[in-house]
Amino acid sequence: MKRFSILSCVILLLAAALAVGSATFLGPCVHEDGSFGSCHWAGQALLGVGCALALQALLAMASRHRAGMFLGMIPTALLGLFLPGTLVALCRMDTMRCRAVMRPASAVLCGAILLLALAGALIESRKGK
Amino acid sequence: MDRRSLPLKNLLRRSARTAALVLLTAFLAFSVFGGSVVVASLQRGLGSLESRLGADIILLPSSAQSKVSFEKLFLQGTTGAYYMDRAALDRALECEGVEAAAAQTFLATLKADCCSTKIQVIGMDPETDFTVQPWIAQSYGTPLGEMDVAVGSKVEAAIGESIRIYDENCKVVARLAPTGTGLDTAVYCNMETMRLLLKAAENKGVSHPITSDSDDLISAIYVKVQDGADIDKVNSRLTGHVRGATAVRTRSMLTQVSDSLAAVSRTVTALIAAVWALSFVILLIAFAMMAGERRREFAVLRLIGMSRRMLSHMMLAESALASLAGGVAGLALGAALVFPFTTLIETSLALPYLTPSAGTIALFACGTLAVTVLVGAAASAWTAWRLSRVDPGTTLREGA
Numbered sequence: 001m002k003r004f005s006i007l008s009c010v011i012l013l014l015a016a017a018l019a020v021g022s023a024t025f026l027g028p029c030v031h032e033d034g035s036f037g038s039c040h041w042a043g044q045a046l047l048g049v050g051c052a053l054a055l056q057a058l059l060a061m062a063s064r065h066r067a068g069m070f071l072g073m074i075p076t077a078l079l080g081l082f083l084p085g086t087l088v089a090l091c092r093m094d095t096m097r098c099r100a101v102m103r104p105a106s107a108v109l110c111g112a113i114l115l116l117a118l119a120g121a122l123i124e125s126r127k128g129k
Numbered sequence: 130m131d132r133r134s135l136p137l138k139n140l141l142r143r144s145a146r147t148a149a150l151v152l153l154t155a156f157l158a159f160s161v162f163g164g165s166v167v168v169a170s171l172q173r174g175l176g177s178l179e180s181r182l183g184a185d186i187i188l189l190p191s192s193a194q195s196k197v198s199f200e201k202l203f204l205q206g207t208t209g210a211y212y213m214d215r216a217a218l219d220r221a222l223e224c225e226g227v228e229a230a231a232a233q234t235f236l237a238t239l240k241a242d243c244c245s246t247k248i249q250v251i252g253m254d255p256e257t258d259f260t261v262q263p264w265i266a267q268s269y270g271t272p273l274g275e276m277d278v279a280v281g282s283k284v285e286a287a288i289g290e291s292i293r294i295y296d297e298n299c300k301v302v303a304r305l306a307p308t309g310t311g312l313d314t315a316v317y318c319n320m321e322t323m324r325l326l327l328k329a330a331e332n333k334g335v336s337h338p339i340t341s342d343s344d345d346l347i348s349a350i351y352v353k354v355q356d357g358a359d360i361d362k363v364n365s366r367l368t369g370h371v372r373g374a375t376a377v378r379t380r381s382m383l384t385q386v387s388d389s390l391a392a393v394s395r396t397v398t399a400l401i402a403a404v405w406a407l408s409f410v411i412l413l414i415a416f417a418m419m420a421g422e423r424r425r426e427f428a429v430l431r432l433i434g435m436s437r438r439m440l441s442h443m444m445l446a447e448s449a450l451a452s453l454a455g456g457v458a459g460l461a462l463g464a465a466l467v468f469p470f471t472t473l474i475e476t477s478l479a480l481p482y483l484t485p486s487a488g489t490i491a492l493f494a495c496g497t498l499a500v501t502v503l504v505g506a507a508a509s510a511w512t513a514w515r516l517s518r519v520d521p522g523t524t525l526r527e528g529a
Binding site for chain 2: 090091092093094095099100101103104105107108111112
């Protein structure tokens with residue numbers, strides 16, 4: 001029987017929060033004239049990263065090779081960490097939603113997923129020995 | 130059996146119980162650390178606002194209903210543009226009791242080239258200004274030149290970069306130190322640059338209603354009162370002497386901010402106290418329940434030769450270890466939620482907010498850890514004393 005993985009569940013929840021949040025309550029503001037800034041695309045990219053991480057977490061739940069699945073989450077979480085502000089430019093005022101909400105929230109969520117994935121990979125690889 | 134490793138082994142063996150203790154103490158540490166940092170940041174912000182105001186009286190155009198707008202500009206970075214004639218500066222300087230007066234001109238951009246946010250541009254005369262110029266001088270030693278700008282810490286523009294304001298390119302020559310106030314979202318330039326920007330704004334259809342000559346426009350006059358002079362009297366004199374302007378005492382603005390800050394501090398302190406009281410009671414109950422569960426374990430340990438003192442120490446060490454782990458987790462959670470969201474907290478509270486120095490934060494963290502471990506140990510002390518007095522014979526017979 002497969003063991004239940006609490007870590008995968010927590011990662012799934014965090015990834016879902018990242019995906020749903022970047023499209024809703026954590027997302028960048030909409031410009032008054034209806035145009036999109038680059039922060040909008042950073043939000044869209046985070047939605048993708050969140051979905052990818054959620055899928056990886058689901059696969060980790062079902063997989064026998066959890067250590068590998070957890071290791072695979074690390075680069076995706078790193079991508080989410082560096083997307084807003086580093087890889088994709090944001091608005092140039094710190095008080096704007098993309099800087100005040102989206103970037104710190106994605107940093108906290110992706111940072112937590114990164115740490116949990118590292119811990120998961122370590123635990124699972126020890127169990128395998 | 131290594132007696133010293135027993136507390137850790139006990140904690141690891143009963144992982145669910147340990148997790149509950151760690152979670153509870155983590156919540157305790159989070160509330161103390163997060164609350165302390167927020168209150169200290171508000172206090173530092175108020176200090177910063179006091180030093181940045183730097184004037185006793187501020188004269189603003191009466192037409193602007195200016196006091197509220199000015200406070201919003203100072204505290205929240207709301208953009209505002211209101212004007213009076215430059216002659217008001219000369220009239221203010223003529224007034225008895227005035228030691229120095231300096232004018233500033235405000236201009237709100239329609240939107241920056243990067244995104245849809247408006248930016249407040251503040252023009253001042255580096256020769257006479259005694260409020261903003263000392264702050265700029267900390268980051269940029271020479272006076273600002275034509276089309277040079279200094280940007281507040283919340284404006285993301287690198288030194289040497291150009292920012293476009295009303296289609297005019299301005300070169301960023303300095304990034305200013307954070308103040309925790311609305312001034313951090315503004316862009317600063319000298320009066321020559323401001324005149325060019327006002328003309329550029331006119332060309333874009335922005336009208337400055339009081340005069341057609343943008344050379345004559347100013348928005349605020351900062352007044353320093355002579356030593357020994359009665360500030361209230363000078364305030365009344367300025368209101369009477371400078372037509373079309375209202376004099377505002379900076380002290381009244383600071384008092385309002387200080388009152389709001391005190392209210393927020395009181396609320397945060399009350400919340401921390403409530404969380405502490407609740408957590409302490411829950412910890413006491415948890416340890417008391419644990420006492421019943423662990424009587425047989427302690428009786429066996431007594432039988433194999435552990436003294437009462439050793440048992441008490443073991444119990445205290447267990448709770449201290451669990452509290453330490455919870456304290457570290459609470460600190461990590463507090464740091465992850467308070468520091469990245471500084472701007473959000475500042476804008477939500479609409480009060481000056483300046484994060485304390487790294488040394489102060491480290492002190493808060495150490496204090497929080499120490500207090501969390503002490504509370505954990507204190508909550509378990511009574512249980513430890515009770516369990517150490519377990520009569521092994523009776524307990525094991527009862528349980529048999």
